[in-house]
Amino acid sequence: MVDTSGPPPNSVLGRAFTLLTAFRVGDAELTLAELCRRTGLPKATAHRLLAELADWDVVERTPTGLRLGMRLFELGQLAPHQRGLREAAAPFLADLFEATHETVHLAVLDGGNPPEVVYLHKLDATSGPKVQSRIGGRMPAHCTGVGKAMLAFSPRSVLDQVLAAGLTRRTPRTVIAPGLLDRELAAIREHGVAEEHEESTVGIACVAAPVLDADGRALAAISITGWANRLDTRRFASAVRTAALGLSRTLRASR
Known part of the structure; x- marks a missing residue:
């Protein structure tokens, strides 16, 4: 950027x-x-x-x-990787939307310094909060569910760039201590899902899972987002992870 x-x-x-x-x-x-x-x-x-x-x-x-x-x-629309990823992800995002009735996102990390989340697709829930994200929009990686899901499964050099730029506080709950973020990413690697509770926007919660290549590195991430006082992230974690795993398998097969 x-x-x-x-x-x-x-x-x-x-x-x-x-x-x-x-x-x-x-x-x-x-x-x-x-x-x-x-x-x-x-x-x-x-x-x-x-x-x-x-x-x-x-x-x-x-x-x-x-x-x-x-x-x-x-x-x-001519960018081949993003277009192909969106097309492959479409059925998994639609199924996740129907299963949860929450706002669904597909995102990637760009190659900037620091790397940021870029949203490739979004399905808006009619009864959910007005989420600031938009297709083509950017958000910091350290305080978003999709961002943390991808950082956990990216090379250490990617996280080092994020840390070097500084962890900006967006809300009172944003994690800005590098050690705390490191421990959270380790837990994400263990469980395969990331959660965000009012770290990027007050009143918003999110659960995300990474889309991985054959080497276990993040290609993208899928998430659902809703009201922090209503969204049961643990309940929907399995559905989000299933969508991400399905897309991962599809992309590996196509390559």
């Missing part, structure tokens, strides 16, 4: 991606002034780059600002 917190990059391509990654969850559109504020780019530079991006339909102009364009969505 591009870091927009520091000075803007020098290359034209880097500056263009800085503008695109300035859009955040919930940003239907942004003004030129807001994009300049978030990226640190001069107004004239941002205006020139956005005009060219608009010519390629990567961004679209609106009467009050700019929004991400349809071309980005089209390019995203």
Whole structure:
């Protein structure tokens, strides 16, 4: 993921991606002034780059600002690994949704520094909480069920990157002590499931399981999410793990 917190990059391509990654969850559109504020780019530079991006339909102009364009969505659909993973996962996610009636997620870890959770698919429960996640959205790995499920079955170097970046506290229950997180990941490796209780969002609970390759390393993770005071994570752990195991077998067979 591009870091927009520091000075803007020098290359034209880097500056263009800085503008695109300035859009955040919930940003239907942004003004030129807001994009300049978030990226640190001069107004004239941002205006020139956005005009060219608009010519390629990567961004679209609106009467009050700019929004991400349809071309980005089209390019995203061409990513072969994510598309194949979503297609293979679809029946398992649907079965899990029918069995639990809770919000279902499919997620992967990206290759950034630090690695973050990226959601590839989501089935929203009509009676569940409004979860902040969205397809293509990102969340920290250390405080999400899917993130911890994948960290537990990833190379140590992946966890080291997460720890080096610092464990940010998102709620009063977020685990920010490296030793505590290490012990929790060991328990996840033992039981095959991860739980989250109001660590990423107050009022939300989650149970997740990793999707593993033939070497036992995480390819993705599946989870269900619901109200913390209603979701019985132990009761549904078996259903989530069964879905993840089924997808793991399917992916191994296809490869």
